[in-house]
Amino acid sequence: MSAGRKLWRMPIVLGAASAFGLAAGLLGDGVWDWIAAASLALPLAVAWRHVRKAA
Amino acid sequence: MSPANLRRWSWIHKWSSLVCTAFMLLLCLTGLPLIYHEELAELTGAEVEAPVLPAALASHPPRADLDQVIAVGKARYPGKVMMFMSQEPEDPDMWFLTMGDHIDDPHFVSIGIDARTAKFVGEPPIEGGGVLQFLYHLHVDLFAGQWGKLFLGAMGLLLLVAIVSGVVLYAPFMRKLEFGTVRHGRTGRLKWLDLHNLLGIVTLVWALVVGATGVMNTLADVLLQVWQSTEVAAMVKSHAGLAPLDPKAPMASMEQSVANARAAEPGMQVAFIAFPGTGFASPHHYGVYMRGDRPLTARLVKPVLVDARTSQVADQRTLPWYLTVLLLSQPLHFGDYGGAALKLVWALLDVATIVVLGSGLYLWIRRGRSAQPKAAPLRAPAPARAGSAEGSR
Numbered sequence: 001m002s003a004g005r006k007l008w009r010m011p012i013v014l015g016a017a018s019a020f021g022l023a024a025g026l027l028g029d030g031v032w033d034w035i036a037a038a039s040l041a042l043p044l045a046v047a048w049r050h051v052r053k054a055a
Numbered sequence: 056m057s058p059a060n061l062r063r064w065s066w067i068h069k070w071s072s073l074v075c076t077a078f079m080l081l082l083c084l085t086g087l088p089l090i091y092h093e094e095l096a097e098l099t100g101a102e103v104e105a106p107v108l109p110a111a112l113a114s115h116p117p118r119a120d121l122d123q124v125i126a127v128g129k130a131r132y133p134g135k136v137m138m139f140m141s142q143e144p145e146d147p148d149m150w151f152l153t154m155g156d157h158i159d160d161p162h163f164v165s166i167g168i169d170a171r172t173a174k175f176v177g178e179p180p181i182e183g184g185g186v187l188q189f190l191y192h193l194h195v196d197l198f199a200g201q202w203g204k205l206f207l208g209a210m211g212l213l214l215l216v217a218i219v220s221g222v223v224l225y226a227p228f229m230r231k232l233e234f235g236t237v238r239h240g241r242t243g244r245l246k247w248l249d250l251h252n253l254l255g256i257v258t259l260v261w262a263l264v265v266g267a268t269g270v271m272n273t274l275a276d277v278l279l280q281v282w283q284s285t286e287v288a289a290m291v292k293s294h295a296g297l298a299p300l301d302p303k304a305p306m307a308s309m310e311q312s313v314a315n316a317r318a319a320e321p322g323m324q325v326a327f328i329a330f331p332g333t334g335f336a337s338p339h340h341y342g343v344y345m346r347g348d349r350p351l352t353a354r355l356v357k358p359v360l361v362d363a364r365t366s367q368v369a370d371q372r373t374l375p376w377y378l379t380v381l382l383l384s385q386p387l388h389f390g391d392y393g394g395a396a397l398k399l400v401w402a403l404l405d406v407a408t409i410v411v412l413g414s415g416l417y418l419w420i421r422r423g424r425s426a427q428p429k430a431a432p433l434r435a436p437a438p439a440r441a442g443s444a445e446g447s448r
Contacts, residue, residue: 007226010234011256018260025393026386029350037396043257044403050235050253054246 014043056227068220072415075213082207082269083409085194088187090390090401096183103167103177105148112171116148119173121309127173128152128166136302138163139335141327142170144346144353149176158302158332161200201276208273214266221255228252244421251414254407261404262411268384278377279334290360290370291337299338300331300363307366309341316343316359319368323347326356331363340369350392354382 021039024032056064088095096102108116125137135154142150150170155163167176182188196203229236229252237249300306313325329335329342336342341363344356360369374382386392390401 003230007229007234011225011259014257015260019264022261022264022387025397026354026383027351032350033393034396036393037400040261040397040400040404043261044400044407047235047253047257047407051237051250053235054237054239054249 010046014046017042061224061227064220064223068217068224069419071213071216071220073419075210075217076412076416078207078210079214080409080412082194083405083412085190087402087405088190089194090398090405092183092187092191093391095187096179099183099185099187101180101184101187103149103151103179105146105169105171105176108171116171119168119170121150121313123173124150124168124170125152125309127168127175128154131166131175132164135160135164137330138333139327139329142325144324144326147324151179158330159334204273204276208270211266211270211273215263215270218255218259218263218266222259225252225256242421244418247414247417251411251418254414255411258404258407258411262408264387265390265404268388271381271384272388275381276334278381282375282378283334283337286372286375287337290372291339293369294337294339297339302330302332306331306341306363307361311366312341312361312363313343315366315368316345316361319359319371320345320357323357326353336360339363354386354392355379356382 017039021036021042023036024039025036028035093102107113121140125140128137129135132154135156136158137152138155138158138160139153140150141153148170150168152166152168153163154166155161163181165179165181167179168174169176180188182191192198195207197207199206228248232249235253237253238245240246309328313328316325317323323345324347326344326346327335328344331338331340333342335344335358337360339362340360343359343361345359346353346356355374357371357373359371361367362369373379390398
């Protein structure tokens with residue numbers, strides 16, 4: 001894997017999850033609200049795991 | 056990235072952040088309770104709700120005549136004029152009237168009236184009242200009206216510059232590191248640099264959207280003025296010779312006007328009605344704003360202009376793109392469109408942003424101290440650069 005791909009892979013995945021979550025809540029109700037919250041929470045969960053690992 | 060480019064972007068990141076950080080901390084701190092403004096208003100008893108009807112009526116709830124609803128408000132405030140009336144999608148049993156001493160009175164009152172019986176229910180405090188109102192003004196206009204809003208909008212633009220330049224700087228900092236590395240140096244600085252980078256990059260898209268929609272919301276009044284002077288002016292050309300309607304003069308029946316607007320947009324419900332002279336209406340028309348029942352169409356209201364002298368539908372248009380963007384900017388800034396779970400995530404992302412802002416400030420205050428002789432072959436003025444040198448030892 002190239003250095004650039006390795007560097008940006010995770011930020012792009014988490015950015016896409018955030019964007020999907022922001023839109024999903026707007027476009028749907030009910031189960032979509034939960035999907036929206038979960039996708040937006042994913043970046044925080046990933047960050048939290050890394051912070052815990054380092055502590 | 057060439058050293059000259061790195062210096063340039065570091066300079067941009069440093070100064071765009073430094074100028075806006077204090078205000079952004081204020082916005083994040085005041086925004087946190089505002090995410091829960093509905094719940095807090097309910098807790099403090101500031102929420103006005105429709106009473107339970109007697110059983111005989113509850114099975115087939117009546118619907119009050121809109122002219123009667125307005126008359127109840129006018130009887131309560133004979134000296135005031137109608138500015139708006141609105142209905143929440145989740146509470147069709149209430150009408151909220153906005154009345155003021157004149158048509159753009161910033162010190163308006165809000166009057167809750169039962170939509171079934173036309174009985175007065177209560178007056179919700181403006182912007183939640185008390186502490187919530189105080190936080191609201193700190194968040195929206197710093198108690199300085201339109202100029203306060205635009206100032207915070209400018210600070211928001213700087214935040215966007217800081218975010219973008221931060222992303223540009225992410226690459227040279229993280230090139231040699233695994234994603235999410237949090238190192239522990241002799242000083243706290245290295246750890247906080249890594250946390251700044253980690254939390255900054257994971258909250259990137261959310262922070263960009265909330266920042267950009269916040270800026271957009273500060274432009275609401277300006278955009279409405281643009282709409283007034285272009286499209287609304289074109290819509291009311293036929294009234295060119297007429298003097299604007301006196302807000303105190305009797306106007307055409309609201310019940311009839313809304314019936315005509317509903318016929319023009321079948322299947323849609325009234326979201327709010329703007330009275331002649333307000334930014335959302337024309338000097339001669341009611342602006343009746345209709346919403347659909349789908350999640351998205353409920354947000355993207357459609358205006359129907361109804362002649363306030365004759366109750367006839369004058370024009371229906373879709374909103375121009377900039378007002379559509381403005382309408383979508385509200386939920387995307389408030390985080391109030393996906394229930395309790397989304398609000399909680401919104402609050403956590405807000406806290407993460409506070410950490411990014413705070414750690415950025417800390418890294419600037421402690422700048423240079425990490426530039427030990429062995430670790431800093433490339434001395435650079437920007438705080439970010441000093442950290443970079445330490446990071447790549």
